[in-house]
Amino acid sequence: MSVLVDHSGDDVWVMSARVTNVDAGGLVSGRYWERLAGLPEVEWVEPILIGNGLFQKGDGSFEQVWVVGLRRPGLAGGPWAFAEGDNRAL
Numbered sequence: 001m002s003v004l005v006d007h008s009g010d011d012v013w014v015m016s017a018r019v020t021n022v023d024a025g026g027l028v029s030g031r032y033w034e035r036l037a038g039l040p041e042v043e044w045v046e047p048i049l050i051g052n053g054l055f056q057k058g059d060g061s062f063e064q065v066w067v068v069g070l071r072r073p074g075l076a077g078g079p080w081a082f083a084e085g086d087n088r089a090l
Contacts, residue, residue, distance in 0.1 A: 004048075004050075004068065004078060007078060008076065008078070014028060015028065016028055030047075033045045044074075046076040048069065048070060048076070049068070049069035050067070051069075052064060052067065053067055075087060
């Protein structure tokens with residue numbers, strides 16, 4: 001999880017009060033985004049969805065992957081690097 005936080009450039013991340021593991025944070029209601037966005041010291045608020053899964057490689061083996069859902073146009077929280085191409089290909 002720290003990779004996303006380290007590369008985001010964000011000062012604050014908001015999660016549910018019941019979170020015991022930031023990799024499994026659950027959903028935060030949209031009404032909280034609106035409340036946060038209304039604070040004078042907050043420049044912007046953007047949701048990020050994080051999940052995990054398995055990716056099957058060409059040789060038939062599996063690799064665990066994290067899937068991160070971001071909204072355009074800002075793509076806040078990533079992606080920060082591409083092996084090939086850029087975010088226009090997403």
